[in-house]
Amino acid sequence: MTTTSETTAVDTRDRLIEGAVSLLHAQAYRAVGVKALCEVAGVRKGSFYHFFSSKEDLTLAALDLSWERFRSAVIEPILTQDLDVEEQTTAIRDACLDTRGHGPHPDHPHGCIFGRLSASITNGEPLLRARLAEIFTEWAGLLGEGDDGWRALADIIGRLVLAFSMEAGPES
């Protein structure tokens, strides 16, 4: 039987992870502090360190959840359709760009946790860098073999990053 305090602990941890997903989707890693992560989750700072040893630790959990969701909700359904590589890439890219304007933060309408983190972390976050590299490698592998997969992924990430700067985004 689950006790109330256990339920609350799971809930608090989940709220921190969901809050991190939402903030890191739209803002640079350096711009997001433990204070903001606690505030968006409605969690006291003292509780934060009960669940995560650092901002990097929470970010790893947020990254894993984001990748799990994105792969199962966006990439895999598109890959099961009868599309050629270019159509697949376009569909995945459009799915990413369609989140535009629907983010939780009106100041940061364009979001992609993978692109944002990749552009904003440094060698000071080796675990994050390594996890991102694994995710990108898996993602490229889903899109095509060898450089075909990397080319398709570069197109997706490049369009997203360009869209961060363009009012209407580049034409797709």
Added chain:
Amino acid sequence: MTTTSETTAVDTRDRLIEGAVSLLHAQAYRAVGVKALCEVAGVRKGSFYHFFSSKEDLTLAALDLSWERFRSAVIEPILTQDLDVEEQTTAIRDACLDTRGHGPHPDHPHGCIFGRLSASITNGEPLLRARLAEIFTEWAGLLGEGDDGWRALADIIGRLVLAFSMEAGPES
């Protein structure tokens, strides 16, 4: 005749811009503060506001200088060669990736001021966003007409952002 104080003023302003180019090449916008910008230029904080009204103001100057240099030193020489679009894109991309490991900051070996800024600014920096959009539009126009240019630019920016996370970078 130029007086010593005029020479010093020009020199101080230039040092601030060069320092900003070097820091923003490798770090997220939020991670770079006025204090660090002054330190890398060897300029007192009081002097900063004599030359620039804000971090965004200095960043605009750094962005303009970077684009001017990059266009004349990298893009235009490649475009004058007898290459097809894919070869041009590869050459420009490789020129960007070749800066890997040669940056002034060993902690941030992979750099691209355009990609970094694009991924790390928000709607809170409208002038920077607008200037980046102009630069990307000009850059895409140099690479090809309409969506061909945007596709080539997305490939370049996407590969760069992926390289930020990959030890050896994606194969090119």
